[in-house]
Amino acid sequence: MIEVRLDKVSKQFGGARGVENVDIHIKPGEFFTFLGPSGCGKTTTLRMIAGFYYPTEGRIMFGENNVTFTPPNKRNTGMVFQNYALFPHMTVSENIAFGLQVRKQSKAEIREKVARAQKLVHLDGYGDRRIDQLSGGQQQRVALARALVIEPNILLLDEPLSNLDAKLREETRLEIKRLQLELGITTIYVTHDQAEAMSMSDRIMVMKDGVVQQVGTPHDIYNKPLNRFVASFIGESNLWEGTVERVEGGTVHVRTGSGSLVTGFAENASPECRLSVGGQVTVSVRPESIREARAEERGQENVLAAKVVMSEFTGVSVNYVAQIGSMPIKAMFIGPGQRMRGRDEDILFAIPKESVYFVE
């Protein structure tokens, strides 16, 4: 197990920004994910760790070794590419053996290691198949075996599930997680899919336009987004502009654009957020944290009267889109016995104080 450190790493392409000032410390054995929309710099960062790109600025350390300008074949990383990059006319075994042959290992050793890697990804018995005779999911596992067979210190995965259909994607994501836990290997995973990132990672780095937005556990990223971008990119969020009206002790009251007052705890504010009276803030509330209030709760703190715009039944939940004056609100009620409501019906929402977050 090895730690990976990026010290203020930047990459420019000509004059254009690839990524800027990435400063992270990935722990030995950690499952660390780069998450963000297409073009945000995930692949560029991963390629610098693999050695396919060299940084314009900064330093990359594997443990005590400075590998900033070390060629890829001297880094002992295993990489799985988005398109798998397998040799289509070679067999499964030949594909997996390739990296070992390049490293000039003995025939017997190669045979044994390839068999072990095939077993690890549940492809024993498939050794003589050609790649073009395999399904997408099987090809993905060959790519994984090929990356693991060299016994890398670090496993690098660039959107490895994006070519699979939804069901297989979910299965394979559990499979990758199982392998990673079993091998205890430091793993860096790239995805634009927030559900994938949330379910697999020890920690996530959220990126946008080449700039790191937040680094934290899935729990932190979801519950304590540092800014609007993170709050809206990870899961769904109600984001309401407002003005701080009162701060008393640890409690903050914000007057939102629609005129209603939303109250939360000051400890749920991102560090970038100024919580002084008269200051502008964005209130962030997850739809699933909102509940329906009883009629007698009307007028109480954080109980808001709304009109339904639409409601939908998904099987596990009823989702509402509603309006509080001019302010849209999304709510998700989970569990059985939910009643659907039609357009313009009145509904009372209650927002638990501890579910109110202040960003920017």
Ligand SMILES: Nc1ncnc2c1ncn2[C@@H]1O[C@H](COP(=O)(O)OP(=O)(O)O)[C@@H](O)[C@H]1O
């Ligand atoms: N080889 C390259 N030459 C020029 N620009 C590049 C190159 N690779 C990536 N970029 C640019 O760097 C930015 C980040 O790209 P990339 O790391 O591929 O994003 P992601 O993997 O998050 O989709 C993009 O604006 C992209 O156009």
Ligand SMILES: [Mg+2]
């Ligand atoms: Mg990419």
